[in-house]
Amino acid sequence: QMQLVESGGGLVQPGGSLRLSCVASGFTFRAYVMSWHRQAPGKERELVAVINSGGGTTNYADSVKGRFTISRDNAKNTVYLQMNSLKPEDTAVYYCKAPMVWGQGTQVTVSA
Numbered sequence: 001q002m003q004l005v006e007s008g009g010g011l012v013q014p015g016g017s018l019r020l021s022c023v024a025s026g027f028t029f030r031a032y033v034m035s036w037h038r039q040a041p042g043k044e045r046e047l048v049a050v051i052n053s054g055g056g057t058t059n060y061a062d063s064v065k066g067r068f069t070i071s072r073d074n075a076k077n078t079v080y081l082q083m084n085s086l087k088p089e090d091t092a093v094y095y096c097k098a099p100m101v102w103g104q105g106t107q108v109t110v111s112a
Contacts, residue, residue, distance in 0.1 A: 001025075001026045002024075002025070002026035002027045002098070002100060002101045003024070003025045003026050003101065004022050004023070004024050004096045004097070004098060004101055004102065004103035004104075005022065005023050005025075005103060005104070006020060006021065006022045006094065006095070006096050006103045006104065006105060006106040007020070007021050007022075007023075007106060008020040008021050008106060009094060009106030009107045009108045010107075010108070010109070011109045011111065012086055012108070012109070012110055013110070013111070013112055014086060014087060014088060014110055014111075014112060015085060015086065016086050016110070017082070017083060017084045017085075017086065018083045018086065018108060019080060019081070019082045019083070020036070020080065020081040020083070020094055020096075020106060020108075021078055021079075021080055022034070022036075022078065022079045022080070022081075022096030022103055023076075023077060023078050024077045024078070024079070024098065025077065027098065027100070027101075029074060029077040029098075030053060030074035030077075031053055032053055032098050032099055033050060033051065033052055033053060033098075033099065034050070034051055034070075034072060034079040034096065034097065034098055035047060035048075035049065035050040035051070035070075035096075035097045036048045036049045036050075036070060036079075036081045036094060036095070036096060036097070037094070037095045037097055038090075038092035038093065038094045038095065038108075039092055039093050039095070039105075040089075040091060040092040040093075043092075045095070046061065047061060048060070048061050048064055048068065048081070048094070049061070049064065049068055049069075049070035049081060050070070051070045051071065051072055051079065053074075054074075055071065055072045055074070058070050058071075063089075064083075064090075067083065067084050067085045067086075068081060068082065068083050068084070069081070069082040069084075070082075079096060081094065083108070086108075086110045087110060088110045088111060089110075090108060090110050091108060091109050091110050091111070092108060093105040093106065093107050093108075094106050094107075094108050
C-alpha cells in the first residue's frame with residue numbers, strides 16, 4: 001500500500017522555523033519527483049516546492065523562495081521541508097505528494 005506520512009507541524013511565532021518530514025512507503029521512493037503543497041482556510045491548495053528524484057533540482061513558489069528549502073534522503077525514503085522566517089500567511093495544512101499519492105497533511109500555524 002502506497003503511503004505518505006507527514007510530521008513536524010505545529011504552532012510557531014512569526015520569524016520562527018519548522019522542519020516538516022514526510023516518510024514514504026509502498027513504492028520506489030527514489031524513482032519519483034516529490035513535492036510539498038499547502039492549503040490555507042478558504043483557499044485552493046497550492047504548490048510550495050518540488051524536488052527531482054535525485055535531489056539535485058528544486059523549484060519553489062515565489063512566496064517561499066529564500067525562506068523554505070526542500071530536500072530528500074532516498075536512503076530513508078523521506079522528503080523534508082525546512083521553513084525559516086515564517087510569516088502568518090504561511091499558516092496552512094501542508095501536504096506531501098508523490099505522483100500517485102498524497103499524505104494526510106500536517107497543520108502549520110504561525111501566530112504570536
